[in-house]
Amino acid sequence: MSETADRINTDVLVVGGGPAGCWAAWNAAKNGASVVLIDKGYIGTSGATAAGNTTTIYTRRGTAERAATVGQRVRLGHGFTEAERVERVLDRTLENLDLLAEWGYDFPSYEDGRPYRGMLRGPDYLRFMRQKLIKARVKVIDHCPVEELLVSDGAVAGAIARFRRTGETLEIRSGAVVIATGGCAFLSGALGTNNLTGDGYLIAAEAGAVLSGMEFSAQYGISPAYSSVTKGVVYFWGTFSDEEGNVLTAPGDRQNAVATELIRGPVYAILDKASPRLQEGFRRGQPNIFVPFDRMGIDPFKERFPITLRHEGTVRGTGGLKIDDRSTTTVPGLFAAGDAATRQGMSGASTGGGGPNSSWAMATGSWAGEDAATYVRSLGANWASRKARSANQREAPPSSPSGANLDCVINQTRQQILPLDGGYFRSQETLSKASGILADLWNDEAWRSGVRAKVRETEALIATSRWVTESALLRTESRGLQRRKDFPDPNPLLVRSIDSGGTEDIWASFQPQQQLSAAS
Numbered sequence: 116m117s118e119t120a121d122r123i124n125t126d127v128l129v130v131g132g133g134p135a136g137c138w139a140a141w142n143a144a145k146n147g148a149s150v151v152l153i154d155k156g157y158i159g160t161s162g163a164t165a166a167g168n169t170t171t172i173y174t175r176r177g178t179a180e181r182a183a184t185v186g187q188r189v190r191l192g193h194g195f196t197e198a199e200r201v202e203r204v205l206d207r208t209l210e211n212l213d214l215l216a217e218w219g220y221d222f223p224s225y226e227d228g229r230p231y232r233g234m235l236r237g238p239d240y241l242r243f244m245r246q247k248l249i250k251a252r253v254k255v256i257d258h259c260p261v262e263e264l265l266v267s268d269g270a271v272a273g274a275i276a277r278f279r280r281t282g283e284t285l286e287i288r289s290g291a292v293v294i295a296t297g298g299c300a301f302l303s304g305a306l307g308t309n310n311l312t313g314d315g316y317l318i319a320a321e322a323g324a325v326l327s328g329m330e331f332s333a334q335y336g337i338s339p340a341y342s343s344v345t346k347g348v349v350y351f352w353g354t355f356s357d358e359e360g361n362v363l364t365a366p367g368d369r370q371n372a373v374a375t376e377l378i379r380g381p382v383y384a385i386l387d388k389a390s391p392r393l394q395e396g397f398r399r400g401q402p403n404i405f406v407p408f409d410r411m412g413i414d415p416f417k418e419r420f421p422i423t424l425r426h427e428g429t430v431r432g433t434g435g436l437k438i439d440d441r442s443t444t445t446v447p448g449l450f451a452a453g454d455a456a457t458r459q460g461m462s463g464a465s466t467g468g469g470g471p472n473s474s475w476a477m478a479t480g481s482w483a484g485e486d487a488a489t490y491v492r493s494l495g496a497n498w499a500s501r502k503a504r505s506a507n508q509r510e511a512p513p514s515s516p517s518g519a520n521l522d523c524v525i526n527q528t529r530q531q532i533l534p535l536d537g538g539y540f541r542s543q544e545t546l547s548k549a550s551g552i553l554a555d556l557w558n559d560e561a562w563r564s565g566v567r568a569k570v571r572e573t574e575a576l577i578a579t580s581r582w583v584t585e586s587a588l589l590r591t592e593s594r595g596l597q598r599r600k601d602f603p604d605p606n607p608l609l610v611r612s613i614d615s616g617g618t619e620d621i622w623a624s625f626q627p628q629q630q631l632s633a634a635s
């Protein structure tokens with residue numbers, strides 16, 4: 116463990132201040148716990164939601180609208196969506212959205228003036244939550260990445276963080292920890308994902324936590340080639356063509372057709388199927404989609420523009436820390452929420468973008484906060500005097516920034532995940548090669564002498580890539596976001612979860628079928 120400059124105690128430590136972390140902090144405080152909410156960036160502008168608008172799902176159980184939403188999730192989940200779990204997530208989402216309205220959050224309105232609760236403006240939403248948390252006496256700490264967890268007799272007992280500005284460490288002793296560090300997009304450049312490097316997966320796995328569904332992480336979003344904006348809804352009204360203007364007519368999934376053509380050469384889109392009314396609606400409802408077009412002076416409804424696919428990993432894909440039917444991980448005292456937790460029960464083997472993800476973050480965040488507060492109460496009064504040690508047992512070499520080329524290691528790691536030929540379309544050959552390269556990178560000590568905060572991010576990126584790769588190797592079929600060139604069809608015998616874990620010795624294994632309670 117590093118030398119500690121400062122030490123604080125709190126009942127519940129929430130790591131990550133996106134929507135999942137904010138709802139966790141609020142619910143833990145509401146349930147009587149003292150709470151610290153800590154983020155590697157600034158709470159209100161950091162993470163995937165802070166970067167733009169978020170559609171969410173506001174439906175009431177028992178209505179036709181709710182039934183349609185659940186039915187759609189089950190259809191898109193490729194056998195992994197649990198209908199009752201979706202219902203519970205959406206029940207909690209409705210409750211939270213009503214609470215936001217009661218607190219005075221300024222929801223957008225329908226044309227007739229009625230408030231529309233299915234849309235949250237990211238920056239407003241998170242700034243609003245930040246103020247709410249400060250009023251609820253949650254201690255908010257910005258720009259202070261958590262680097263390792265503390266454990267005591269197999270239970271999580273706090274964390275060590277490091278202030279970005281001073282480099283000093285902060286030891287936080289806590290009765291429980293909520294991991295709400297978001298997903299991992301492998302530094303692909305997709306909007307809002309630039310610091311989502313899988314840190315929470317790494318620190319939790321070091322404490323013995325299990326991950327699940329990591330193979331269903333090959334989510335890519337369409338964006339203009341010159342932009343990071345992967346908001347995809349408008350492309351349903353698009354026509355795609357190759358360099359010469361030939362329209363891509365491949366049957367089936369439009370993204371597969373785009374990915375196949377992008378491996379060969381440039382691909383263009385034009386949003387020519389959107390009616391004038393729809394165009395106006397998009398401009399009003401999703402203004403950030405149009406910022407890059409306006410900057411380039413392009414009218415996307417009338418002119419062709421080059422597109423690309425940007426990796427979004429577990430931010431919009433599935434995969435993450437394994438939790439029970441609320442938010443408890445496999446390690447006592449450790450809870451996980453939002454993109455940090457596997458979303459398999461909600462979005463199955465496919466993406467949960469466009470509503471399910473933000474709902475998942477609200478519901479699992481709320482449950483994590485409530486259950487963490489209850490857990491701390493069960494520990495009795497003396498939890499703060501527990502003897503604790505770092506869960507990271509790897510000896511850190513002395514820091515000598517000039518000696519370590521971390522960017523080179525990060526780039527080699529990204530190359531095993533991001534390219535369309537290998538990352539989007541996988542095969543035994545590409546995955547086995549990646550597995551070997553990633554193991555060599557992990558076992559190389561030389562780069563670990565770099566700046567500590569960046570070394571930890573690099574370790575998180577490599578570890579996350581390894582869980583993805585080993586899980587994808589094991590799943591010898593194509594299903595949802597797992598696309599195997601050598602196994603192009605789904606195998607009905609493989610509707611079973613794959614768990615993974617370990618940091619030094621990575622493992623992945625199929626779980627018995629019955630673990631998928633109520634799988635549809």
Ligand SMILES: Cc1cc2nc3c(=O)[nH]c(=O)nc-3n(C[C@H](O)[C@H](O)[C@H](O)COP(=O)(O)OP(=O)(O)OC[C@H]3O[C@@H](n4cnc5c(N)ncnc54)[C@H](O)[C@@H]3O)c2cc1C
Pocket residue numbers: 130131132133134135136153154155156161162163164165167168169170171259260261262295296297298305306307308310311312314315344345346427430431452453454455467468469470471472473474476
């Ligand atoms: C372009 C785009 C558009 C999207 N649109 C939608 C949509 O319309 N509807 C929808 O449902 N979903 C959408 N999503 C997904 C949605 O944004 C995420 O599911 C949601 O943000 C998850 O919330 P979270 O709190 O789990 O993670 P995040 O919002 O990503 O927050 C994670 C936080 O953890 C912090 N953190 C990370 N590591 C550490 C560390 N070591 N120490 C301390 N803090 C740390 C980060 O700084 C960040 O603030 C979209 C995603 C993208 C990328």
